[in-house]
Amino acid sequence: MLEFFAVAVLLLLTVILSARWILGIKVENALAAQISGHIHDGAKAFLSSEYKVMFPWIAVLFIVLALLTGYKSAIAFLAGALFSIAAGYIGMQIATLANVRTTEAARRGSGDALSVAFSAGSVMGMTVVAFGLLGLGLVVFVFGGFEKAGGIVSSFSLGASFVALFARVGGGIFTKAADVGADLVGKVEANIPEDDPRNPAVIADNVGDNVGDVAGMGADLYESYVGSIVACIVLALAEKNMVGLSFVLWAVSLGALSSWFTILLVRGISSRSHMEPANVFRMGSILVTLLAVGFVCLIPMWTGASWSYVVSTVAGMIVGIAIGFITDYYTMGAPIKEIAKASETGAATNILSGMAIAMQSTFLPVLLVGLATIVAYLSAGLFGIALAGVGMLCTLAYSLSVDAYGPVADNAGGIAEMAHFSPQVREVTDGLDALGNATAAMGKGFAIASAALTALALFAAFNSAVGIKALDVSDPKVLTGVMVGAASPFLFSSIVINAVSRTAFVIVKEVRRQFKEIPGLLSGQANPDYVVCVSISTSHALKNMVVPALLALILPLASYFLLGVEGVGGVLIGQTVSGFVMAVYMANAGGAWDNAKKLIEGGFLGGKGSEAHHAAVIGDTVGDPLKDTAGPSINILMKLSTVVSLILIPIFVQMGLPVLIDLFAK
Numbered sequence: 001m002l003e004f005f006a007v008a009v010l011l012l013l014t015v016i017l018s019a020r021w022i023l024g025i026k027v028e029n030a031l032a033a034q035i036s037g038h039i040h041d042g043a044k045a046f047l048s049s050e051y052k053v054m055f056p057w058i059a060v061l062f063i064v065l066a067l068l069t070g071y072k073s074a075i076a077f078l079a080g081a082l083f084s085i086a087a088g089y090i091g092m093q094i095a096t097l098a099n100v101r102t103t104e105a106a107r108r109g110s111g112d113a114l115s116v117a118f119s120a121g122s123v124m125g126m127t128v129v130a131f132g133l134l135g136l137g138l139v140v141f142v143f144g145g146f147e148k149a150g151g152i153v154s155s156f157s158l159g160a161s162f163v164a165l166f167a168r169v170g171g172g173i174f175t176k177a178a179d180v181g182a183d184l185v186g187k188v189e190a191n192i193p194e195d196d197p198r199n200p201a202v203i204a205d206n207v208g209d210n211v212g213d214v215a216g217m218g219a220d221l222y223e224s225y226v227g228s229i230v231a232c233i234v235l236a237l238a239e240k241n242m243v244g245l246s247f248v249l250w251a252v253s254l255g256a257l258s259s260w261f262t263i264l265l266v267r268g269i270s271s272r273s274h275m276e277p278a279n280v281f282r283m284g285s286i287l288v289t290l291l292a293v294g295f296v297c298l299i300p301m302w303t304g305a306s307w308s309y310v311v312s313t314v315a316g317m318i319v320g321i322a323i324g325f326i327t328d329y330y331t332m333g334a335p336i337k338e339i340a341k342a343s344e345t346g347a348a349t350n351i352l353s354g355m356a357i358a359m360q361s362t363f364l365p366v367l368l369v370g371l372a373t374i375v376a377y378l379s380a381g382l383f384g385i386a387l388a389g390v391g392m393l394c395t396l397a398y399s400l401s402v403d404a405y406g407p408v409a410d411n412a413g414g415i416a417e418m419a420h421f422s423p424q425v426r427e428v429t430d431g432l433d434a435l436g437n438a439t440a441a442m443g444k445g446f447a448i449a450s451a452a453l454t455a456l457a458l459f460a461a462f463n464s465a466v467g468i469k470a471l472d473v474s475d476p477k478v479l480t481g482v483m484v485g486a487a488s489p490f491l492f493s494s495i496v497i498n499a500v501s502r503t504a505f506v507i508v509k510e511v512r513r514q515f516k517e518i519p520g521l522l523s524g525q526a527n528p529d530y531v532v533c534v535s536i537s538t539s540h541a542l543k544n545m546v547v548p549a550l551l552a553l554i555l556p557l558a559s560y561f562l563l564g565v566e567g568v569g570g571v572l573i574g575q576t577v578s579g580f581v582m583a584v585y586m587a588n589a590g591g592a593w594d595n596a597k598k599l600i601e602g603g604f605l606g607g608k609g610s611e612a613h614h615a616a617v618i619g620d621t622v623g624d625p626l627k628d629t630a631g632p633s634i635n636i637l638m639k640l641s642t643v644v645s646l647i648l649i650p651i652f653v654q655m656g657l658p659v660l661i662d663l664f665a666k
Contacts, residue, residue, distance in 0.1 A: 003253035004137035011130035011260060011397065018119050018126075019094050025101040025116065032419035035203075036100035039411060042207035042534045043096050046174060046541070047089060047215060053542050054166045057549070061162065065155060068651055073155040076139045080159025083135040084222050088167055088215035091124030091404060095214045099206075099411035103421065106412065106428040113428055114280070115271035117408040117436075118401065122263045124214060125401030128222045129256050132160075136229060146245060150237035154461075154647050157230040160223035161640040165552055168636055169496060170545035171216035172629030174537045175208025176500045179628075180621050181507030181533070187617050190515060190522060191609060195414035198521055200514045200528035201507055204537045206414045209407040212628055213440065217403060217447070220635055224450045225396050227639050228389035231457035234646070235383045238464045244383055247305040248390060251296055251313055255394025258291035262398050277435050281402050285324075288398045289317055296391075312376040312384035316391025316453060319372040320399075320446055323365045327445030330361040331591030339596035340604055340616065347618035354596070354619055358589030362581050365445065369452050369580070382464065386457035392450045403443030406436030434598065444587040444632065451635035452580040458642040459572050465650045466565050471573065477563045477661060481570020486578035488555055488571070492548055492637050493582070493630040499544035500625040506536050548633065552640040560649055564659040568645055576638050583634040590627020593619040 027033045058081050066074035098120030106113040139156050143149035182201035186192050195202055229252055236245040266284040269275065275283075296313050299305055329335070335357045342353035376384035413429035415421075421429075463469070471478050510532055520526040559571045597616035605612040 003249060004133040007253045007256045007260075008130040008134040008137065011126040011256065014260065014264075015090075015123050015126050015130065018123050022094060022098050022101060022116060022119055022123075025104065027100050027104055029104065029419055029421070032100050032103055032415050032421070035415050035418050036096070038203050038530060039099065039206045039210065040096040042203060043092055043210040046207065046211050046538050047092060049538055049542055050166065050170050050545075051085065053546065054163065057546070058159075058162065065647075069155065069647065072143055072152050073647070076143075076152045076155040077159040079135055079139055080156035080226065081163045082159075083131045084160045084163040084219050087128045087131045087222050088218045090127050091218045092210050092215040094120050094123040095404065095408050096210050096411070098408050100415050102408055102412035102432070103415045103419070103425065103429060106416065106421075106425045106432075110277060110428045110431060111271050111274070113412065113432055114277045115267055117412065117432060118270055118405045119267055120408045121403070121405030122267070122401040124218050124404035125397045125399070126260070126263065128218050128400055129225065129259070129397040132222060132225045132229070133252070133256065136226065146233065146237060150233060153230050153233055154643060157223065157227045158640075158643050158647055160219075160226045161636060161643050162549070164219040164223040165549045165633065165636040165640055166545055167219035168216045168633045169548050169629070170541045171208070171212035172625070172633060173496070173499045173503060173544055174541040175205070175212030176625045176629045177503035177507055177540065178204035178208045178533060178537045179624050180500065180504035181511055183617055183621055184504070184508055185511040185515070188614055189512075192522075193417065193608070195417040197418040198524060198528060200511050200530060201533040202414065202418065203530035204507070204533040206411050207534060208537065209410050213407040214404055216632070217443070218400065220632055221393075221396060221400050221447055221450070223636065223639060224447065224454050225393050227454045227458055227643060228386065228393050228450070231386040231454065231461045232383065232390055234461040235386050235457075235464060238461075239383065241383065243303060243305050244309060244380075246303045247299055247309045248387070250299045250303060251387075251390055252394055254295035254299070255292045256397055258288050258295060259395045259397030259401075261291065262288040263401055277432065281435070281439065284398060284402070285321065288395045289321060292317060292395050306380070308379040308384065309387055311379040312387035313391035313394075315372045315375045315379075316388035317394070319368045319388070320392035320449060322368055323445045323449045324442040326361070326364050327442050327588060327591070330357060330588045331595055336592050336596045336599055339592055339619070340599045340612065343596065343600065343612040343615040343619065344605060346611075347615040350593070350596070350615045350619040351622055354589050354593045354623065357592055358585045361588040362584045365449060365584050366581060369449055372453070373456060382460035385453070385460055389450065389453035389457045392446075392453055399443065399446055402439045406440040406443075409433050409436040440591075444591070444627065445584070447632065447635055448580065448583045448587060451583070451638055452576060455572075455576045455638040455642050458639060458646055459576065462572065462642060462646045462649070463569065465646055466653055468565065468569055471566065471569050475566055477567040478570040481559060481563050481567035482574035484559065485571035485574025485576075488551070488575050489579040489582045489634050489637060492551055492634065493586070495544075495548050495551070496630045496633055497625050499540070500629055503537060503540035503544070506540065507533055510536060548637075552637045553644055556641045556645040557648060560652055560659065561657070562660050564661060565649060565653060567661070568649055572642050572645060575641060579634045579638045583631045586626035586631030586634075590623030590631065593623035594627070596620075
């Protein structure tokens with residue numbers, strides 16, 4: 001475990017130095033500083049309120065685990081939850097303090113602005129990985145090594161997953177309700193620009209970018225990262241494969257080291273080079289992958305590990321990159337022109353075109369993950385599938401840094417607009433924001449694919465723990481489980497999207513009220529009441545985030561009592577397959593609608609204010625809760641259900657708890 005601790009310390013030292021450098025940048029524009037302060041305070045207040053709702057449920061689960069699995073598992077669960085909270089909070093703090101500094105840096109050019117925004121994103125990326133390594137390492141060390149702590153690390157993963165679902169659902173409801181409200185009334189009805197300071201929902205929209213796409217995304221990928229490592233640990237210990245375990249520890253550590261080096265190089269190039277920002281990030285993606293592959297190929301030399309482990313790990317890496325490029329094509333390439341052209345005949349054809357393209361976009365990612373799963377399984381069995389998940393996520397520090405850069409750049413553009421910076425500054429921030437949309441879309445594709453592989457790896461660990469060698473689909477218990485599992489992402493998404501719709505409805509009414517009742521607001525002679533919209537988004541998000549989280553916990557447990565162990569296996573596999581396809585569809589639909597709108601806003605088909613633009617705004621509004629709330633939350637639904645099953649179902653089996661279908665059969 002020394003490699004875990006060494007890399008974690010290196011990453012955290014870099015985080016501290018990066019944060020000090022960012023905070024050392026002076027903010028000269030008083031209005032920009034004031035606006036940034038509103039965003040920072042709003043994000044901080046939301047997370048504090050979210051944690052107050054979350055902590056009682058964490059306490060309940062802590063007690064349940066202590067009674068069923070012992071105090072060590074309960075402590076590991078609490079550690080996983082607290083490390084996840086800390087990672088998201090630190091990343092969000094720096095992101096909300098870096099946004100205005102990115103705007104200030106934009107005065108000196110895109111290179112300086114890119115350097116600040118990416119540095120802020122790297123704080124999130126490196127903190128997530130450092131806390132993942134540090135948390136797992138501490139749990140294993142404190143509880144006496146892998147032989148004694150192997151069963152306990154699953155509880156650490158459960159804590160991370162539980163927090164992630166709250167963060168993703170709560171943050172997603174907040175950000176998309178505010179975004180939808182701001183767009184529907186501001187852009188469509190009042191015909192004012194995005195991020196216009198006259199819009200009462202604009203601050204809530206910018207706050208939402210941070211609580212949803214920084215803290216929420218960080219928690220999401222933190223639990224994927226931890227879950228992939230935990231699945232490998234559990235399977236290696238079940239097979240008494242200590243060489244394989246050593247391989248995993250080195251692969252994860254060296255992947256993090258590759259990311260650290262690439263982050264520093266990209267930061268240096270971005271501030272001193274005239275390269276296009278998109279090319280800088282692409283170069284970083286290629287470099288970090290080459291470094292990680294090179295390091296992984298060296299591991300067998302000092303561990304004696306099989307080369308089949310290298311094949312499985314590299315398969316995951318390659319698929320992760322490939323899915324990112326596929327996502328980039330469907331959300332930034334030729335298909336968005338199709339959607340934009342469909343907008344000429346109204347919102348209905350815009351939405352139909354986006355749906356069709358998003359459906360098409362699911363096939364290749366599913367095929368690639370399937371191929372990676374086959375290659376990994378043929379190379380190293382179930383352990384190989386888990387290694388593929390680790391391969392995809394071992395360079396997470398870099399990929400998440402690129403992803404977390406997006407909301408910082410988005411906020412910087414909003415601040416430039418609201419604080420009336422010069423057109424040259426807004427041109428720089430708009431360019432960074434457009435790149436941020438591309439990195440966000442690719443990041444979502446990567447997050448979904450990694451979630452699917454992690455869920456499959458955890459499912460393999462579950463099968464090993466309960467002694468399932470194969471699931472017979474002709475067994476009615478298994479078949480029923482598969483159907484219930486396949487339907488669960490639809491039920492889950494319905495709850496989440498309805499929450500966004502209801503909250504957006506209230507915000508739309510409030511924005512309309514302020515436009516109507518505050519004299520001089522639309523003419524720019526009066527200021528809106530931003531606090532009300534932030535308060536509405538906060539209260540509704542907190543109220544609506546509990547039920548989806550409980551669904552992920554209750555479904556696999558209820559399945560055991562109704563259908564037995566085989567039924568739970570069916571539920572998990574049905575949920576993983578259905579959830580993966582649905583999450584890809586939602587993410588790509590939302591991204592394509594968003595970028596089709598931006599294409600029109602850039603002057604295509606009449607530009608802003610045209611009928612095509614109004615239709616595209618409606619399409620983007622439909623896509624917002626899909627790509628930023630329901631879709632990303634499905635990632636966590638798949639993993640949380642599986643890790644709950646991995647921890648509790650074996651205990652139910654040992655206790656001989658009754659199964660309803662077996663009682664009827666007797």
